[in-house]
Amino acid sequence: MKPYFVYILASRRNGTLYTGVTNDLIRRTLEHKNDLIPGFSKKHKTHMLVYFEIFNDPENAIRREKQLKCWKRLWKLKLIEQINPDWNDLFDEINYSGSLRPQG
Numbered sequence: 001m002k003p004y005f006v007y008i009l010a011s012r013r014n015g016t017l018y019t020g021v022t023n024d025l026i027r028r029t030l031e032h033k034n035d036l037i038p039g040f041s042k043k044h045k046t047h048m049l050v051y052f053e054i055f056n057d058p059e060n061a062i063r064r065e066k067q068l069k070c071w072k073r074l075w076k077l078k079l080i081e082q083i084n085p086d087w088n089d090l091f092d093e094i095n096y097s098g099s100l101r102p103q104g
Contacts, residue, residue, distance in 0.1 A: 001056060001057075002023055003023070003054050003055065003056065004021065004022070004023050004054070004055045004056075004057065004058050004060075004061035005021065005022050005023070005025040005028075005052050005053065005054055005055070005061065006019070006020070006021050006052065006053045006055070006061050006064045006065045006068065007019070007020055007021075007022065007025060007028070007029070007049060007051065007052040007053075008049075008050055008051040008052070008068070008076065008079075008080060009029075009032055009041060009046035009047065009048060009049055009050065010046055010048045010050045010080075010087065011044055011045045011046050011047070011048070012048070012087075013087040014077065014087075015046075016044040016045075016046055017046065017073070017076055018032075018040060018041045018044070018046040019065060019068045019069050019076075020041075020065065021058075021061050021062055021064075021065040023058070025049075025052060025094060026091075026094065026095055029049050029091050029094075032046065032047060033047045033091070047089075048087070048089040048091075049089055049090045049091045049094070050080050050084050050087055050088075050089070050090065051079065051080045051083055051084060051090075052090065052094075
């Protein structure tokens with residue numbers, strides 16, 4: 001079974017945030033980093049992967065993405081800082097770790 005990902009990109013620490021869903025986090029993050037996707041993410045230069053969650057099925061991933069998109073900005077900032085307090089770009093970590101597997 002292929003995993004699905006809900007992710008948050010940022011332009012910088014406490015900067016503009018973009019929330020998305022994908023079945024290939026590495027490919028999708030590279031598309032954002034290289035401005036290959038027209039629209040919000042390209043316009044606001046949200047190139048840093050600062051948060052992600054892994055799901056076993058697309059329905060739960062899409063439901064979670066919609067939930068996060070409805071959240072207040074402050075809630076998203078707190079969510080990111082719980083997992084990634086230094087606002088590191090997680091892309092290199094996931095690109096080389098090979099540990100992108102759903103939990104549970």
